[in-house]
Each structure stands twice: as C-alpha cells, then as structure tokens.
Amino acid sequence: MVEIIGVTKRFGANRAVDDISFGIGSGEFFSLLGPSGCGKSTTLRMLSGFEQPDAGSIRIAGQDMTSVPPYQRPTNIVFQRWALFPHMTVAANVAFGLEAERRPAAEIRQRVGEVLELVGLGRFAERKPGQLSGGQMQRVALARALVKRPKVLLLDEPLSALDLKLRHQMQIELKRIQQDVGTTFIFVTHDQGEALAMSDRVAVMNGGRVEQIASPQELYDAPSTSFVANFIGHSNMLPVTVERVEAGHAVARLEGAALRIAAGPTKPGPATLVIRFERVRIEAAAAVTSPQPGPAKLTGTVRQMIFGGSTVQYVVGLDAGSLDITAEHPHAPGVPVFEKGTAVALSWRENDARLFAH
Ligand SMILES: Nc1ncnc2c1ncn2[C@@H]1O[C@H](COP(=O)(O)OP(=O)(O)OP(=O)(O)O)[C@@H](O)[C@H]1O
Ligand SMILES: [Mg+2]
Structure with missing residues (x-):
C-alpha cells in the first residue's frame, strides 16, 4: 500500500530523515517509534504531502506521489491536537469534509451516522465539542478523518494529550476501529508501550534512520541493535x-x-x-x-x-x-x-x- 524508497529530508545541514526505505502492507497497523526529534513527524508529513523529500520517492497504492498535492492523496491525517470547530455539532464537524466535496445530503447523513457508530459516538451527534471529554473529542477527530475513507490514515501522536488511563482505553479502542474498517494505519508515537500494544509492525527510528522493523514480539525478543534493545523495554x-x-x-x-x-x-x-x-x-x-x-x-x-x-x-x-x-x-x-x-x-x-x- 505504501512504499518509501530511499527518502531523505534535510532542514539546512540537519538530515531530519536520512535515506529510509520500507513498505507497508494494505490493512496493516504500522507504527513509527523513536525518541523526540528522530524524524517521525517529518516522515508522516512527507506521506501526507505537506513536506517534499529532497531525495527518494513515495508510492501509495501503486501511484507515485511526487507531484500529487496533499488534498489529492488517498491519505488523511489526525494530529495530537484535534482542532474541532467549537460552534458546530459533532455531526457537522464530521460532515464538514464531505460537504466540501459536495456530496449529496443523503449520502453525507448516512456516512456520518455510520462513522459515529464506529467510534462509539452515535448518541453524541448533536453535542458541541465543548460538551465532550478529551477522549470523546479525539474520537470525533478520528471520525472526521475516517469519514473520507482514506486508503491510508496517518496519526501523529493522537493520544498523547489524554491522561494515562484514558490513553490505555483509547489504544484498545483505536485498534478495534482499525480492525473493523481495515484501513492501513500509520501511527507515530514516542511511547514504546503504545507501539507494542497496537501495532502489527513497528519501525524504530533514531537520528533520521530506521534501526529495525519488526513485529512487537520480535523487537522485544530479538533487537538487532543496542539502541533498539535499550529503547524497547x-x-x-x-x-x-x-x-x-x-x-x-x-x-x-x-x-x-x-x-x-x-x-x-x-x-x-x-x-x-x-x-x-x-x-x-x-x-x-x-x-x-x-x-x-x-x-x-x-x-x-x-x-x-x-x-x-x-x-x-x-x-x-x-x-x-x-x-x-x-x-x-x-x-x-x-x-x-x-x-x-x-x-x-x-x-x-x-x-x-x-x-x-x-
Ligand atoms: N520545518 C522545520 N524546519 C527545520 N527543522 C525542522 C523542521 N521540522 C522538523 N525539523 C527538525 O527535524 C528533526 C526531526 O523532526 P520531527 O518533527 O520529524 O521529529 P519527531 O520524531 O516527530 O519528534 P517528536 O517526538 O518530538 O515529535 C528535528 O531535529 C527537528 O528539529
Ligand atoms: Mg513529532
């Protein structure tokens, strides 16, 4: 579904992402894990099209993305801070992207209803964001991204603003939602427990490079570098x-x-x-x-x-x-x-x- 081929991104003399190459399968829950500043968000921004690689190429669903602008890519992105429209209801927040695409009203109503059920917010459609908890707001942000049916959903530390207990609940919930919709998820986190708990595979990054890509259990049992051995567990x-x-x-x-x-x-x-x-x-x-x-x-x-x-x-x-x-x-x-x-x-x-x- 996603192929990253020899991708490098420089900011001045700093190689934020340094010649990374890997593929991500359709329907996979794939995490980018690493310490602050290792290049996780930059990688995600290149996938979404908000940033251009200096070298290398990105293919999504078999198509080269080099000259495809963000809004034409089959991706959508969820951030740590979920900028919801405060004056609009939950349903209107979720419908916003489809309305921008000028979809028929009946289709919008149906898709919004479905996705709110999926994220467990069926009963909250008419509330305003100010009347929701942090976890519920994060579900709205997720619904708003999923309603557009991206082939690949990019998530940049979406749970890090939540307190620990809620965060654990949302990890389980997010994994359940991903399995229900079967969308490819690329999830960025610096929290190893989170990456291990949710992912099919994890890429451990360090200084703009990929140290190891493996299943959570393999990373834990057979780290291939001392960095991975130290970072995981x-x-x-x-x-x-x-x-x-x-x-x-x-x-x-x-x-x-x-x-x-x-x-x-x-x-x-x-x-x-x-x-x-x-x-x-x-x-x-x-x-x-x-x-x-x-x-x-x-x-x-x-x-x-x-x-x-x-x-x-x-x-x-x-x-x-x-x-x-x-x-x-x-x-x-x-x-x-x-x-x-x-x-x-x-x-x-x-x-x-x-x-x-x-
Ligand atoms: N627009 C920019 N201009 C200059 N340098 C940047 C820019 N964006 C990122 N960087 C630098 O690139 C490196 C990687 O940044 P990136 O945001 O990808 O890290 P990260 O892994 O997401 O870290 P964090 O866990 O703190 O979010 C950092 O050294 C950062 O300072
Ligand atoms: Mg980041």
Whole structure:
C-alpha cells in the first residue's frame, strides 16, 4: 500500500530523515517509534504531502506521489491536537469534509451516522465539542478523518494529550476501529508501550534512520541493535570485554567475572552486554550453595528496593567493581522480597543476554 524508497529530508545541514526505505502492507497497523526529534513527524508529513523529500520517492497504492498535492492523496491525517470547530455539532464537524466535496445530503447523513457508530459516538451527534471529554473529542477527530475513507490514515501522536488511563482505553479502542474498517494505519508515537500494544509492525527510528522493523514480539525478543534493545523495554547495558568467540557462544569479562553468552555475530574486544531487568535472577547470597553448573553468578548488595505494586525492582551494586545491575520480579505470594542491604547473587540464562560489539 505504501512504499518509501530511499527518502531523505534535510532542514539546512540537519538530515531530519536520512535515506529510509520500507513498505507497508494494505490493512496493516504500522507504527513509527523513536525518541523526540528522530524524524517521525517529518516522515508522516512527507506521506501526507505537506513536506517534499529532497531525495527518494513515495508510492501509495501503486501511484507515485511526487507531484500529487496533499488534498489529492488517498491519505488523511489526525494530529495530537484535534482542532474541532467549537460552534458546530459533532455531526457537522464530521460532515464538514464531505460537504466540501459536495456530496449529496443523503449520502453525507448516512456516512456520518455510520462513522459515529464506529467510534462509539452515535448518541453524541448533536453535542458541541465543548460538551465532550478529551477522549470523546479525539474520537470525533478520528471520525472526521475516517469519514473520507482514506486508503491510508496517518496519526501523529493522537493520544498523547489524554491522561494515562484514558490513553490505555483509547489504544484498545483505536485498534478495534482499525480492525473493523481495515484501513492501513500509520501511527507515530514516542511511547514504546503504545507501539507494542497496537501495532502489527513497528519501525524504530533514531537520528533520521530506521534501526529495525519488526513485529512487537520480535523487537522485544530479538533487537538487532543496542539502541533498539535499550529503547524497547528496560535493559541493563553493561560494558564488557569479549575474550573469545566460540561456536555458538562468546566468553565476556564483566568486572572480573567470566560470563558465557549465547552471542550473535561478535568479535573479541569491548562490547555492550544487554540484559533485561526481568531476566536477571536474584537470590539471597546465603541460599547459594556448592558451585552449580551453568552461567557464572555475580554477587552484590541490594542498594535500592523499589516497590511497584505488581513488580519489585532491585538495584544491586556488584561486589567486584562499581557497576549496578537492576533486576525486576513479579510481586506475588511466595516470592521473597529482598530489603536494602541484603547480600544477593545474580544470574541469567545464557540465551537471555545479548552482546553488541562497539
Ligand atoms: N520545518 C522545520 N524546519 C527545520 N527543522 C525542522 C523542521 N521540522 C522538523 N525539523 C527538525 O527535524 C528533526 C526531526 O523532526 P520531527 O518533527 O520529524 O521529529 P519527531 O520524531 O516527530 O519528534 P517528536 O517526538 O518530538 O515529535 C528535528 O531535529 C527537528 O528539529
Ligand atoms: Mg513529532
């Protein structure tokens, strides 16, 4: 449905978008995820036609978009701030775009009715925006974009003005609506939880470039760069020295301890070992008996215990050296809680750690 081919956008000397290429399938819920300033909105604006690439091309539904102005593209866009007309009813706000196209009145009435049902606002057609909640106003903005039946709907952080709870509800709702209409959605967010929860696939962007494109689960389980590993979820990023690489694994030294790691392609030398908080096992040091086969254990002391309700986080200072390692565990009956000052042993399974060469 959408093909982005070698697209670059410069503002002065700044490459806001730097030679990106990928395709998005029909009916896909696709997210652009990355930190502030990485080029997400610029990419979306080039898709909508409000911005022109300096190099490369964009095709939508098989048609080159280079000389197609925004209003003739099969796209529509929803922004973070939903500029509704305050003096007009919900129905009139939604009908506005169709009236501009001079559609017959009966068709407009029918399409507006359908789309308001779709977004769950059937009963609110005659209200004014001032009589709606933030979540309801965002639904109106969505209805106004969908009523024109774009082939591709572009959404630029549409939920970021909502409070956390409403935001979670709207994530589920938006995904449901997308599945109902089957329209291709391209959704921009800097919130990884949001992107993981809603998307079929996610492109992680950094400094104008695409670091990885994958399903949420793949991004989480198999990040291809240390940036992605750090950006998605919560990970320890530990400086290590890779001593040797053998068939299927590497041996890396962390503050004196030799660790076996099931490694991807890597070579001897300095590297970053990435291990997710929830993959770090933590036990009372006293409970560790005779040397066990398996990965080396690191010993340390709990510096901080952070109680989060369903989970507990521990920041552990290693005995050897000055590194801290964070572990996170579910808080459940029968799972011990380690207070600050407890001597503990840390370990993880070989396959849970990842190595990224510098
Ligand atoms: N019209 C413009 N003129 C000059 N520089 C711009 C313009 N628009 C964007 N930029 C720059 O291009 C880079 C990418 O901006 P963009 O708005 O695409 O980021 P973003 O990923 O959407 O960030 P955010 O999450 O903060 O919205 C930034 O460095 C920004 O300052
Ligand atoms: Mg933006």
